Amino acid sequence: MNKKNIERIAAERIEILIDNALREVKDNEKLSQSYANLALKIAMRVRIRMPYFMRQLFCRKCKQFIVPGIDSRVRIGRTRVKSIRITCMKCNHVYRKIIVNR
Numbered sequence: 001m002n003k004k005n006i007e008r009i010a011a012e013r014i015e016i017l018i019d020n021a022l023r024e025v026k027d028n029e030k031l032s033q034s035y036a037n038l039a040l041k042i043a044m045r046v047r048i049r050m051p052y053f054m055r056q057l058f059c060r061k062c063k064q065f066i067v068p069g070i071d072s073r074v075r076i077g078r079t080r081v082k083s084i085r086i087t088c089m090k091c092n093h094v095y096r097k098i099i100v101n102r
């Protein structure tokens with residue numbers, strides 16, 4: 001198998017895993033977390049970058065799977081530069097994201 005094929009298959013698996021993780025997050029947090037961890041492991045092993053929306057589901061500090069509204073709190077900043085503040089409820093790490101107007 002060539003590298004492109006491996007990457008394609010890995011990307012598909014990651015997508016399925018994230019999908020499952022999101023589905024299980026309310027009923028079975030442990031299972032959800034293990035799906036997400038597996039997705040992260042695959043991405044690291046194959047060295048592919050997850051799509052933006054998926055990367056946002058992992059805390060930058062503790063690397064845990066955090067779902068907005070469940071494990072993380074999202075607040076809109078009131079500064080001139082539009083930004084959102086994301087608080088990870090697992091490790092309490094707060095980070096900021098600048099929203100770029102298009």
Ligand SMILES: [Zn+2]
Pocket residue numbers: 059060061062063064088089090091092093
């Ligand atoms: Zn965290």
